[in-house]
Amino acid sequence: MVYSSLIIIVMVLLAGMAISVFILMWSDKRGQYRNVKAGAYVIFDEDEPVGEPQDQTFAKVPPPGGDGGGVPRRSAFGPSSYPEPPPGWRADVDRSVKWPVLAYVGSAVFWLLVGSIFALLASFKFNYPDWLVEDAWLTFGRLRPAHLQTVIFGWLSMVGIGVGTWLWCRLLKTPLRNGGLMLVGCVLWNVGMVIGTIGLLAGFARSIEWVEFPVVAYLIIIAAFLLNNVAFFRTLAHRRVQHLYVSIWYIGASLLWTPILLVTFLLPVYSGVPHATANWWFAHNILGLWLTPAALAAAYYFIPKVTGRPVYSYHLSIIGFWTLALFYNWAGAHHLVGGPPPQWVVTTGIVFSVMMIIPVVVVALNHHMTIVGRFRRVIASPTLRFVVFGAMSYTSVSIQGSLQSLRGWQEVTHFTHYTIAHSHLGVYAFATMIMFGALYYILPRLTGWEWRSSKLIAAHFWLVGMGIGAYVVALTAGGIIQGFAMLNPNVPFLNVVESTKLWLYIRSVSGTLMTLGHFIFAYLVFENIRKGGPQRDAPTLFPLARKRPAVSP
Amino acid sequence: MTRSVILFVGVIAAVLMSYTGLSLLPGLQLFDIEATPGTTDYTFEEARGREVYIRDGCIYCHTQQIRPENFGADIARGWAPRPTKAGDYIHDDPHLLGTSRTGPDLSDIASRQPSWDWHMAHFYNPRAVSPGSVMPAYPFYFDVIEPGAVLASQRTVPLPAEFAPPDGKVVVAKEDVENLYAYLMALRVEPLDAAE
Numbered sequence: 001m002v003y004s005s006l007i008i009i010v011m012v013l014l015a016g017m018a019i020s021v022f023i024l025m026w027s028d029k030r031g032q033y034r035n036v037k038a039g040a041y042v043i044f045d046e047d048e049p050v051g052e053p054q055d056q057t058f059a060k061v062p063p064p065g066g067d068g069g070g071v072p073r074r075s076a077f078g079p080s081s082y083p084e085p086p087p088g089w090r091a092d093v094d095r096s097v098k099w100p101v102l103a104y105v106g107s108a109v110f111w112l113l114v115g116s117i118f119a120l121l122a123s124f125k126f127n128y129p130d131w132l133v134e135d136a137w138l139t140f141g142r143l144r145p146a147h148l149q150t151v152i153f154g155w156l157s158m159v160g161i162g163v164g165t166w167l168w169c170r171l172l173k174t175p176l177r178n179g180g181l182m183l184v185g186c187v188l189w190n191v192g193m194v195i196g197t198i199g200l201l202a203g204f205a206r207s208i209e210w211v212e213f214p215v216v217a218y219l220i221i222i223a224a225f226l227l228n229n230v231a232f233f234r235t236l237a238h239r240r241v242q243h244l245y246v247s248i249w250y251i252g253a254s255l256l257w258t259p260i261l262l263v264t265f266l267l268p269v270y271s272g273v274p275h276a277t278a279n280w281w282f283a284h285n286i287l288g289l290w291l292t293p294a295a296l297a298a299a300y301y302f303i304p305k306v307t308g309r310p311v312y313s314y315h316l317s318i319i320g321f322w323t324l325a326l327f328y329n330w331a332g333a334h335h336l337v338g339g340p341p342p343q344w345v346v347t348t349g350i351v352f353s354v355m356m357i358i359p360v361v362v363v364a365l366n367h368h369m370t371i372v373g374r375f376r377r378v379i380a381s382p383t384l385r386f387v388v389f390g391a392m393s394y395t396s397v398s399i400q401g402s403l404q405s406l407r408g409w410q411e412v413t414h415f416t417h418y419t420i421a422h423s424h425l426g427v428y429a430f431a432t433m434i435m436f437g438a439l440y441y442i443l444p445r446l447t448g449w450e451w452r453s454s455k456l457i458a459a460h461f462w463l464v465g466m467g468i469g470a471y472v473v474a475l476t477a478g479g480i481i482q483g484f485a486m487l488n489p490n491v492p493f494l495n496v497v498e499s500t501k502l503w504l505y506i507r508s509v510s511g512t513l514m515t516l517g518h519f520i521f522a523y524l525v526f527e528n529i530r531k532g533g534p535q536r537d538a539p540t541l542f543p544l545a546r547k548r549p550a551v552s553p
Numbered sequence: 554m555t556r557s558v559i560l561f562v563g564v565i566a567a568v569l570m571s572y573t574g575l576s577l578l579p580g581l582q583l584f585d586i587e588a589t590p591g592t593t594d595y596t597f598e599e600a601r602g603r604e605v606y607i608r609d610g611c612i613y614c615h616t617q618q619i620r621p622e623n624f625g626a627d628i629a630r631g632w633a634p635r636p637t638k639a640g641d642y643i644h645d646d647p648h649l650l651g652t653s654r655t656g657p658d659l660s661d662i663a664s665r666q667p668s669w670d671w672h673m674a675h676f677y678n679p680r681a682v683s684p685g686s687v688m689p690a691y692p693f694y695f696d697v698i699e700p701g702a703v704l705a706s707q708r709t710v711p712l713p714a715e716f717a718p719p720d721g722k723v724v725v726a727k728e729d730v731e732n733l734y735a736y737l738m739a740l741r742v743e744p745l746d747a748a749e
Contacts, residue, residue, distance in 0.1 A: 016570045023563055126655075126687050129679070133690040140689045141610020207607040208647045236557060244557060252557065253564040260565070264572055271646035273639040274580035279648065281575040289568065325564050329571035338620040339650060340637050345579050411625055415616060415654035486654065489629035493657050494685050500655075501687070 020326075036318065040310035042243050043171065043301060047090065053308040055381045055441070055539050080242040085173040089240070096175030097165050098446045100182035100231075102529060104162035105439060107190050109522050111154025114197070116515040118147035123511045126504040137201040145212035146200050152210070152286065153221060154193050156431055158186075160294035161228060163438045164251045166446075167301055168232060171248050172239040178231040185227035192220030208275075210283035215266060222262050229255055246317040247297035253325060254293035261285050273341050277333060280349075284332030287426060292328070292394075295431040296363065298438040299391045303370050306384045306441070307377050312369035320362035327355045334405035337414060353405035360398035367391045380541050382457045386437030389465060393429035397422065412487060417500060417507075418479025421472045428514075429468045436460070436521065443528050444539075451540035452533035456520050458542060463517030470510035478503025589640035591743030595736070602736025605729050606649065614688070615659045616651035619742060633661035633742040641742065656688055661742040672734050673710040673726055681716040694730035697722050 044050045086092075122143040125131060132138045169176050176182070196217030199205075204214045211218065232255055244252075265282035304311050311317055333341070333349025371378065371388060378384045400422060404413055413419065440457065444450050451457060478500050485496040527533055595603060606612070619633040627633065637660055642648060666672065674681045677695055679688040695710065697718045703709055703725060710724040718724060726734075 013570055013573060016566050020563060020566055023559060125689055129687050129689050133692055136609070136693045139609055139691065139693075141613050142608075144613045145610060203608045205608055205610060206647060207610060207612045207649060209612075209652065244560070249560055252561060256561055256565055257568050260568055260572075264576065270576070270580065270648075272583070272642040272644075272648060273650075274576070274583055275646065275648040276650045277579045278576035281571065285568070285571075322563075325567045329568050330574065333575055335652060336650070338624050339618045340639050340642065341579060342582055342639070345575060348574065407624070415652065417655075419652065487626050489626040489631075493630070494683060497655070497687055498685055504687070 036314050038314075039243050039245065040304070040314040040317075042241060042245050043305060044310065048305070049308075050310060051308050053377055053381070054305045055377075055383060055541060082242050083240050085240040089173055090170070093169045093173065093175050094166075094445050096179060097169050100176065100179045100186065101162045101166050101442070101446060103183055103186040104158045104165070105443070105525070106529070107186060108155050108157075108159035108162060109525050111150050111158065111193060112518050113522055115147050115150035115155055116511075116518050118143050118150060120508070120511050120515055122147055123504070123508040127501075127508055136203065142201050142203075142205060145205055145207075145209075146197055148210065149200065149212055150193070150197060151427070152291070153196070153213075156291050156294075156427065156435065158189065159435045159439070160291065163298055163435060163442065164255075164294055165232075166442050167247050167297055168251055169235060171245045171301070172235060172241055174235060174238045174240045176231060177234040177238060181227045182231045185224040185231075188220055188224035188227065192217045192224065195220065208279055210279075210286055211265065218262055218266055222259055225259050225262075229259070245301075246311070246314070246321060247300045249321050250293035250297035250300070253321075254290050254297075257285070257289040257293075257329075261289065276336060276339070277341050277345050280332040280335040281329070282332070284335065285329050288324070288328035288331065291427065291431045292324070295390060295394070295434040296324075298434050299363075299367060299387055299394075302383055302387045302434075302438060302441060303367055303391065306381050306387075307371060307374040309370055309374065312366050316362045316366045320359045320366065323355075323359040323362070327352050327359065331356060331401075331405070334410070337405070337407055337410040350405045350407070354402050356398060357402050360395060360402070364391075364395040382451070382454070382461070382540070382542065383437045383441040385461055385542075386433045386440065388437075390430050390432075390434030390437065393425055393433065397425040397430055400425070412483035413479055414483075416479035416483040416486070417475045417503065418483060421475035421479060424468065424475075425472050429472065433464070433468075436464070439525070443525065447528055447531065449528055449531045450536040450538075452524055452527040454540045454542055456524055457540065460517045460520045460524065463513045463520065467510045467513035467517060471507055471514070474503045474506035474510065478507075583639050586640050586643065588643050589638055589743070590745065591741065592641050592643065594644045595739060598732050598735045599739040600736075602729075602732035602734065602739075603649075605733040606736055607647070609691075611659075612649050612651045614653055614655035615657070616654055617658065617660045617740065618650045619658060619660050627658060630657075631665070632658045633664075634744040635742060637742060656686075659737065659740055661740065663738045663741040667738065669708070669734060670711050672737065673724075673730065674712055674716075676730055676733075677710055677712065677724055678716045681713055691730070694727055694733075695724045696727060697724055699723075 041050065048054050121132065121138065122140055125140045125143070136142070165176065165182065192213075196213030199214040199217060200212055205212050206214065232252075236252070261282055265278055270278045300311065300317065330352035331349055333345045334353045335349075336346055337350070339346070367388075371384075378388050403409060404418075404422065440451065481503075482496055482500045485491045485499050486493075617637075619635070619637045620627045621636045622628050628635070641660075642650075671682055673695075675683065675688075676691045678690045678692075679686040680690075700709075700721065700723050703723060707725045710726060712724060
């Protein structure tokens with residue numbers, strides 16, 4: 001019985017691949033990929049032409065010539081069935097997304113602070129294991145999943161939706177439809193987060209990594225997600241662009257992927273070892289198919305936009321997208337190297353993890369070549385500083401991920417603090433930093449108010465930048481030492497524990513720096529929304545840009 | 554790309570393929586495996602203890618999986634007599650394989666450390682029996698009472714003087730930690746015959 005089902009499933013898989021190849025060939029034949037280069041120019045037009053860095057919020061100097069800086073004409077994509085956006089569409093679009101985006105971003109920042117506090121408590125408990133032990137809800141085994149869940153489903157998911165909404169409407173050049181549904185979704189999402197967090201701390205945790213909340217919390221979050229999707233896809237139906245920019249692919253795909261991930265994994269059909277393989281399929285995909293696409297979508301928009309230079313190779317961005325879509329979701333099984341699942345499952349995970357080198361190198365090359373020669377902008381612009389930091393971390397974390405999935409590497413680092421360093425390099429140094437950068441660009445456009453202080457932005461950048469740097473270095477070093485000690489059966493286990501203590505202290509210190517940075521950021525967001533501080537008519541850039549003309553017009 | 558439908562059908566197909574491959578196929582392959590000899594379903598008490606293990610997040614520092622002999626030092630460390638197999642886990646819902654070894658693996662803890670006294674002292678304060686441990690203390694698993702108030706059904710937890718509560722009070726285990734202990738004593742990896 002089992003073998004006949006296996007054969008059926010394998011045939012479905014093969015049919016699926018055949019269909020995918022057929023669709024690719026068909027779309028190529030129908031010209032879906034023609035004039036690829038022109039796609040990179042769709043984010044520029046007369047108001048925001050190629051060659052003009054777009055960090056200026058208020059300084060609206062019309063560019064000389066006004067021919068759009070060599071923007072290819074719309075006919076590059078063949079006859080268009082979509083209406084032209086009217087002049088001044090950016091202001092309309094920003095008005096339409098203002099409250100949904102602010103609601104999501106505000107909630108996200110709240111959960112970032114909550115998650116940081118959980119993180120700090122959990123980290124200091126390694127250094128002082130007899131601290132705060134009287135109450136069950138403050139025990140390490142509850143604070144740690146509370147940290148993970150609040151930063152993933154509270155901070156990064158909600159800020160991703162906020163940033164994604166803004167990008168979505170701006171790239172489709174049309175106002176948000178059903179913004180009210182998104183507000184309802186935001187309220188529901190927060191309700192889910194509160195129920196989940198309190199439930200987890202109160203003793204209803206499930207110990208299934210990355211889905212520790214009680215199930216009801218996810219049901220509420222899925223409902224919120226689907227409400228958002230109504231708004232997203234109704235807006236897409238009213239698009240006023242013919243070509244869908246690469247950021248739209250990433251966001252659109254992740255909006256479809258994530259509910260599928262949540263629903264399929266919450267089905268009560270797994271137990272034992274298959275539960276573990278499903279668990280890591282899910283958990284790795286929340287990273288790869290939800291957080292990563294949102295952050296890459298932002299990087300693909302902000303790097304070209306702030307430098308004023310189209311993406312180096314739009315061809316590469318297409319390859320990068322499809323290889324990510326086809327490879328990333330198979331990689332999760334590398335979390336089970338050396339474990340009890342069938343070897344073919346683990347090997348498949350390793351093979352696809354290594355194949356991830358292709359999309360990563362492609363994206364890295366593309367971003368690097370877009371930015372090369374414009375490093376002065378990176379220093380001057382808050383947005384670009386954070387986004388480029390994130391994009392560089394994406395390259396490092398992914399290359400590291402590909403290599404460390406190999407059995408020889410896993411033998412040392414699996415089960416150690418090294419893994420924690422790796423996950424923070426991805427979720428924090430990559431995804432979170434890009435989201436910070438995106439918010440520095442987006443919020444002033446929504447509130448009509450510039451950031452209060454470039455000094456505080458700089459403090460935020462250096463605190464979190466140095467914090468995450470020290471964090472990753474310390475836990476990587478500590479994890480490798482711990483791993484080699486554990487491989488030697490003559491080292492007593494308590495000596496292995498001893499070898500990690502110094503690094504765990506450094507982790508607590510760097511976590512404190514990052515948390516300080518988050519409070520500064522939260523203050524800046526608060527001040528921006530309530531329009532605190534001096535009124536500016538120029539962007540809040542870092543001092544370098546004020547001393548010299550940033551770019552010649 | 555100008556057609557959103559093609560794009561979105563493609564990406565959904567991609568994720569459903571990997572779901573089939575990594576979530577459904579292993580389930581089908583292992584659908585009718587048998588429990589390894591010595592693996593039995595949890596008793597009521599053990600299952601209650603497993604809930605405590607889940608609720609208080611033991612999984613975040615302890616694995617329940619033994620790597621093969623030529624991969625890591627699990628067996629050389631004496632953590633278990635053999636690598637664990639899928640048949641060891643068929644009663645586990647949810648799975649508790651774990652990903653971190655801040656503490657040692659617990660697959661075979663019942664054979665390695667069966668002592669009630671040791672485990673209770675360790676839960677009350679890990680430093681009482683494992684100097685240098687970073688495991689949190691779990692005082693909320695215990696009642697600290699007057700020696701005269703100990704019931705006949707209760708055992709006091711033996712503790713070194715420096716970890717014992719002041720004023721001559723004694724420590725007795727609550728039901729949660731008794732169940733947790735019962736669960737730990739169900740974690741056992743039986744050696745298999747050479748034929749296996």
